[in-house]
Structures are given as structure tokens and as C-alpha cells.
Amino acid sequence: MSNETRTEFVNRVMGLSFQSTQGKYSYCNDSKKQILFSLNAENGDVILSPSWSRNGYSHSLKHIHKIINDGYDLLVFETKTKKNKKGETLANGFNPLIEKRKLVVEGDIFKAVKIEVTQSKETTGSGSSIFEGAKKTITVNAYERDPQARQACLDEYGYLCKICGFDFEKTYGERGKEFIHVHHIVPLSEIKKEYKVDPVQDLIPVCPNCHSMLHRKGHTITPDELKSIILNKSC
Template sequence: MYAVITENDISKWKDSTGVLYHFPKRYEALLESGTNLIYYKGRIKDSIYRPSRLSDAPHYFGVAKIGKVYLDRESNKGDLFATIVDYRPFSVPVDFKDGGNYLEDIPPNLSSNYWRNGVRPISKEIYELIFQLGFDHGDNDFIRSKNLESSNNDNIGTLESYRDGEKKLKFVTTYERNPALRKQAIAIHGLSCRACGFNFGDFYGEYAEGFIHIHHIIPVSELDGPRTIDPETDLVPLCANCHSVVHRQKNRTLSTEELIGLIRAKKGSSENSHT
């Protein structure tokens, strides 16, 4: 399957370029796992967004694929979000017209409102045409996207693929973590601690909203080498206290289940002492 997805500069949807795509249920059939994507932006409406765009005009700016699709836990309308994989920004903007003709085939019955659709199915031929136009004038390698949004205390790295634990030799051996995986893990699992249920935003208010540690179930330092990380199965949110307890002993990392067991055992003994 092939589709164009629209990412507007100003939007109620919580998109993150090359990481997450947030969309209403009516597009679910068009955005299945593995769908090949073309990213699209409409005409610029505020010059403040110019630094994060390739062009002021309506244009296509990258390709990607749908990873997995999940229900939005914060929506009561059935909204969904998809993880994005294999994101590649174009080296040049691809105008939505070529010689006055649209690159997309517009069905006659949709001619009056076609561009209002945030997700639009396209043929393989149109996908390949836009792909070639986006890369023919520049480097065809995976490159860093200037559109990727940086969150507090996160440094955006390359999105060639979601392989975490890339080894680097400096003065000591260190491991990189991919901030895109953090965003995806939070979207999938939420912001409450998996072990104790603590939520920083609920407790401290707006100032701490969005803060949580993301724990690698298999510690990054124990990986033999780079491996593909699935944010659904390999990552869990933990509060700072629980995360510290998990890693308290240098020679052993507690599993999430063991940590939950400790908490339940402590609560049980505390309740029994008051009976």
C-alpha cells in the first residue's frame, strides 16, 4: 500500500516527523503496518515555521513506512497513532505540481475537496515518481532531518533505523539511545510508572508533565551490539525511584515483574501490620 500523509505546521494532532503520526479513525484502512508513505506539507501560513520547511509552497518532503498502529489512549473518539520507521527526508522539496499538473491523481468525485484529506492513497507509480524527484538532486543516503522535534534534554540522532545501543569509543565505552524510541514508547505505554503507577504530571502538575524515565528491559550496556528495538516490547516507563531500584546492584538488573513483586510484598506486609 502507498499513501500521502499530511503534516501541517499548525495542527491539533500530535505528530512527530519520522517518529509518530496521529490520525482519526477514518484513515485506519489507509495506514496499515508496512504502508509506504510520502510526507506532504501545505502552503506556509506563518513565517515562523520557515526554518523547519523545505519550501513555502505545498510540497512533498520525505518518505517513510508505517511501523505499528495503536489506539490513542487519550482519545474518546477512536483516534489512532502509528509509529514511523525508515524515515528519509528529501534533499529537495518536491512541488505538488509539475508543469501545472498535480502529481497526485485526483478522482473526479473528490476534485472540490481532495486536498482536505490528511491521508490520501496513491499508486506505486506516483510514489516512485515523487521518491525519485526528492532524491535525484542530492545525496540519496539516510540523513538527519532538521524537522525532527527535540524534546527537553533529548538530542535528536539519525533515524536510519531504530537500532539502539550503537557502540562508540571515546574515553570510555558509551551507548547512544534513540530519542525517537522514547517518544514512541511514551505514546504506546503512557507516562505512568509501569511498576508503581506514579505519574509526575498528576502529582506535580503542568511543570512536570511529560517527564518519565524509559527503561530498556534488556539493559543497553548488556547488548552484544546494535539491535532493532521494539518500543512496545523492549521499553517500559518507570519513575525515577523505580528505575534507580531496578539498577541498584551493578551486577544485576531487576526485571519489571520482580520490581512489581517487591512493591506488592511491601504493601502486603504494611497492610498486615495494621490489622
């Protein structure tokens, strides 16, 4: 454990000048485009939940949007807590080790998942998320994993990548038949609780390489933007 206080540690590594970090779950350095979240080991990978302090949740939700929409890096450090006699949760030290992680969104709950956990996975027809061979990590939301929505999308568009046109069956024969990823077009920041996915309007089939490029650097670009990048590169 560090001899620094938590506030001193956060101020030092993030270049900030807080008098206190009490009540805050996250901290932002805009010049470095970094967000630092405290991670309580008792919460697993969860870094933000609506069941926590309303003020703290609202404050950190702004940081979540910067990770999703502006490509900020997600960093975490581990904290420890203990219960007092009244059952209240109190700070009980921290580990001054900073780790870069990948943001995973599950409704109103946000997780910081170890990068090696999200590597080498591909989305399959069963709805599992196994991104095999991808060199970059991908955040796959529940809409991309839903097997019924996925199949409805593929029934409409088929199994060719809608961005680069790659055909797995043509290249790999029977082994590549009906293999493809499905990408969710609507930005996560625009999804509300009552949102219901439209498989034809909101999902498109994409190859793993294009899927990686769409989600790269912690924020998502549109399929048209990626098509333009490919076209400009080939000119």
C-alpha cells in the first residue's frame, strides 16, 4: 500500500488539485484524454452503478460518455473498504497500481474489464461473444449478442461484410459458411432503457476486421465513416 493519501495519489497521477476525493468514483484529465476510476474489489469489475450515490453516479456518467464518445482511455486503481459497527462502508486503503481496461456497458451498469479477457473473441450465431483473432479489443453490447436480433439482421442482409464486402464462405469454403459479426449502429449514449432494437435498421453484418476498426480506441465511428477511410486509403 502507498503512504500517500488517496487524494494525493489521484492528484499526482492525474495532474489534478482536489482537496478531497470523497464521494467521487472517477477523475478526468482532458489534456491526456484519460479517465481514472476507483475499483472496489468487492464489486468485481463494476466501476459505476445507479444503486450507488446519486451525485457520484451523475458525476462519473459524464466521464463514461467521454470514454464512449470521445475516445478517452479508461484507467483503474483498486481500493479497499470496510464496514463500521453501523454497517457503513468506509475507505480502507488502496493499491497505487494503475491499469488500463476496456469499458463494457450493461444497461445502467458500467464495468472495467481486463483487456486480455475481451481479446480473442468472436460473435457466433449462438449469441456468445468470442472475438477470435482480433488484435484489438471490442466492446460488444447486448444488442449485438442477442441471437434473435442477430438472425433477423442476417436474414435481411446475408453474410457478406456490409463495409468491405468480405465473403467468408467464398474465401474459406464450408468452414467459413455463415460466419460473420453483427454490429449495432446506434451509439450507446443514445440508447435508453425502453429502447428496442430493430434488427434491420440498427444492425449490420461486418467482418471481424471492420468490427474492430468501428470500435477502436474506445469509441465507435459509423459504417459510412469507415467506408470513407477505406476508399480514401485505396485512392
